[in-house]
Amino acid sequence: MKEAIHRAEDLGLVYHVEVVNRFEQFLVTTAEEAAAYVIEVGSPNQKILLDTYHMNIEEDMRRRGPGRRQGPAPVRRTFPRG
DSSP states (O other): OHHHHHHHHHHTOOEEEEEOOTTTOSSOOSHHHHHHHHHHHTOTTEEEEEOHHHHHHHSOTTSOOOGGGBOOOOOOOOOOOO
């Protein structure tokens, strides 16, 4: 990841790591894990994307989030299929 984030820095891009529930991936599944991951990467261009769908599965939504490391919150509308 450090190599990818250095390339993003060179290009002026912000790279987001998304907190996703444990049923879909295993890299980071809570805001706390994502914050630790971003700190380890050590780049101001690495941010956290918090998705309330996934967070609702994994953690108490009243807990304090990752603060300034958080990127923009996604706003989605889900349309019924059929």
